[in-house]
Amino acid sequence: MNAAATSYPRNKIKILLLENISDAAVAEFEAGDYHEITRLGGALSEEQLIEAVKGVHLIGIRSKTQITRPVIEAADKLLAIGAFCIGVNQIDLAAATDNGVAVFNAPYSNTRSVAELVIGLCVMLIRKIADKNAAAHRGEWLKDAKGSYELRGKTLGIIGYGNIGSQVSNLAEAMGMHVVYYDIAIKLPLGNAKQVRELKELLAQSNIVTLHVPSDATTRNMINGNALRDMQPGAILINHSRGDVVDLVALRDAVSSGHISGAAVDVFPVEPEKNGDPFETVLQKLPNVILTPHIGGSTEEAQANIGLDVTAKLIKYLELGTSEGSHTVPPVSLPPQAGTHRILHIHQNIPGVLGEINSRLSARGINIVGQYLKTNDTIGYVILDMDSALSKEAFEILKDIKGTIKTRMIY
Numbered sequence: 001m002n003a004a005a006t007s008y009p010r011n012k013i014k015i016l017l018l019e020n021i022s023d024a025a026v027a028e029f030e031a032g033d034y035h036e037i038t039r040l041g042g043a044l045s046e047e048q049l050i051e052a053v054k055g056v057h058l059i060g061i062r063s064k065t066q067i068t069r070p071v072i073e074a075a076d077k078l079l080a081i082g083a084f085c086i087g088v089n090q091i092d093l094a095a096a097t098d099n100g101v102a103v104f105n106a107p108y109s110n111t112r113s114v115a116e117l118v119i120g121l122c123v124m125l126i127r128k129i130a131d132k133n134a135a136a137h138r139g140e141w142l143k144d145a146k147g148s149y150e151l152r153g154k155t156l157g158i159i160g161y162g163n164i165g166s167q168v169s170n171l172a173e174a175m176g177m178h179v180v181y182y183d184i185a186i187k188l189p190l191g192n193a194k195q196v197r198e199l200k201e202l203l204a205q206s207n208i209v210t211l212h213v214p215s216d217a218t219t220r221n222m223i224n225g226n227a228l229r230d231m232q233p234g235a236i237l238i239n240h241s242r243g244d245v246v247d248l249v250a251l252r253d254a255v256s257s258g259h260i261s262g263a264a265v266d267v268f269p270v271e272p273e274k275n276g277d278p279f280e281t282v283l284q285k286l287p288n289v290i291l292t293p294h295i296g297g298s299t300e301e302a303q304a305n306i307g308l309d310v311t312a313k314l315i316k317y318l319e320l321g322t323s324e325g326s327h328t329v330p331p332v333s334l335p336p337q338a339g340t341h342r343i344l345h346i347h348q349n350i351p352g353v354l355g356e357i358n359s360r361l362s363a364r365g366i367n368i369v370g371q372y373l374k375t376n377d378t379i380g381y382v383i384l385d386m387d388s389a390l391s392k393e394a395f396e397i398l399k400d401i402k403g404t405i406k407t408r409m410i411y
Contacts, residue, residue: 008409010034013318014055014077019043019062021084025307032315042274050074058314060084061091063294064273069095079408080317080326082310086110086297087242088327089215097378100346100406102329104313108163109305110297114240115167117296118210119175122151125236125262126208130290147261152176157206159199159222160213160241161187168210169193180205184218203230208238215242225250234261240296243267252282255289262288266296321383321410330374334383340369341391342410345382348403349375354382360397366390379405 015029015037029037043064044052053059053075060082061067067081072095081091083105096103124130127148135142156172158165158181169179169190179193182202189195196202199222203209209231213219223237224247231237237260239246246265254260265283271294272279283289297306316322320336321344323329329346336342347353354373361368370385386394391409399407 011036013057014038015058015060016040016052016056017060018065019084021060021062022303022307024304025060025084025311028308028311028315032319034315046071053078058082058318060310060314063087063090064271065090067091067096072096072099072101075101080104080314082314084303084306084310087214089242091327093327094378097328097376098405100329100379102317102323102326104310104317104325105327106306106309109309110299110302111163111167113299113302114164114212114296115171118164118168118238118240119171121238121264121290122156122172122175122208122210122236124290125238125264125288126151126154128262128288130262131288154178154207155180155205157181157202157209158193159183159202159209159211161189161193161195162212165210165212166190168212199227200230203227203235204232206235207232208236210238211241211245213241213245215244219245221245221247223247223251225253228254228260231260233259236260236262236264238264240264240266243269243271248282252286255283255286262290264290264292266292267294319410321408323381329379330376330381332372332374332381332383334370334372334385337370337385339388340385341388341394343384343386343391343395343398344406344408344410345384345398345401345404346406347380347382347401348405349378349380350403353380353401353403356401357382357384357398360401361386361394364390364393364397366394366397 010033013034013036015034017037017039020041026037046068049071053071055077056075057077057079062085069092072092078101080102081096083091086107088103088105091103093103132142153176155178158169158179161181161183165181172179173191180196180202181193182196182199187195222245228250251263255263268281283291313325321342322333324331324333367387368384373380373382395409
């Protein structure tokens with residue numbers, strides 16, 4: 001579809017990108033003739049965002065920016081939010097759903113980056129490289145094999161066997177490790193990995209435990225004092241998932257006592273908003289503990305892939321109404337129909353809306369060439385392709401349907 005075919009001029013689509021989103025994303029937008037782009041290097045506060053989002057059609061963020069209900073309700077023209085990262089917990093999804101705002105992310109684009117880093121950390125921690133490196137920088141020579149081991153033959157316990165966890169599993173087996181995993185769902189293993197039914201069983205078996213779970217009511221502080229005591233003496237813990245799934249005070253105590261011989265933590269319950277801000281954690285200055293500033297997926301390749309993935313979803317939603325991959329608007333995809341105009345209709349999920357749409361359009365002699373409806377618990381989303389001669393009249397009818405949240409003519 002060319003730029004002239006769209007009902008809303010692309011040069012009037014305003015895009016706000018925060019937190020140093022990849023140049024690849026900007027290049028993709030510009031290749032699609034979207035040039036009204038504002039880029040900011042860091043996150044904004046809620047108060048700043050409420051001002052910044054006025055008149056904006058698309059917002060792109062990463063993990064630091066908090067998109068709250070007041071922000072969404074202040075965004076008078078907002079169509080979609082792109083989370084250029086894996087998670088979407090920084091966005092009020094209920095508010096986005098209520099306001100008919102599509103939310104997209106890139107759940108798979110940085111899996112390799114995280115998986116490679118986790119394997120690297122396994123090697124670093126089991127060999128106590130962090131301590132030896134620090135000593136060398138202090139001018140001390142610690143050439144000692146005591147307490148240093150090979151990964152080969154050791155057991156890696158993976159909590160959360162999703163996209164990242166399963167890639168870690170493959171890489172670990174290539175290193176000669178045994179792999180066990182725990183997940184709330186039954187998952188088919190890759191390679192020779194084995195699923196265990198209880199978290200406690202995994203903790204007891206594993207020399208190294210790595211977490212790859214989302215943040216929700218079932219995972220917060222899942223690795224607490226009791227769970228740490230269930231781990232083998234001298235075991236290692238890696239958390240590159242979410243900051244609130246590990247009790248850091250309990251982990252500090254377990255490392256200090258020697259029960260846990262090492263840890264790597266990349267995510268924290270409270271993180272600085274921008275580079276250069278002060279950072280404190282109870283895990284600082286502990287032996288054989290590697291702390292990193294939420295960089296698990298921060299590689300040039302991952303950021304470029306994320307930029308292309310999310311941008312492609314946003315453009316398809318703008319130009320075709322395709323909502324596959326959205327966390328808020330029900331997933332709908334309808335191929336373009338020649339000689340038609342396309343209208344999108346988002347409405348409250350109440351009985352009779354589709355019937356009213358069809359009956360009112362039929363009463364005015366408006367022929368529907370293609371139609372697709374899908375609902376979730378809160379809203380319904382329908383794409384309609386119709387004869388172009390009466391599309392403006394149809395658009396006005398659809399805006400007046402009971403329960404309408406948002407109506408948009410694409411072309």
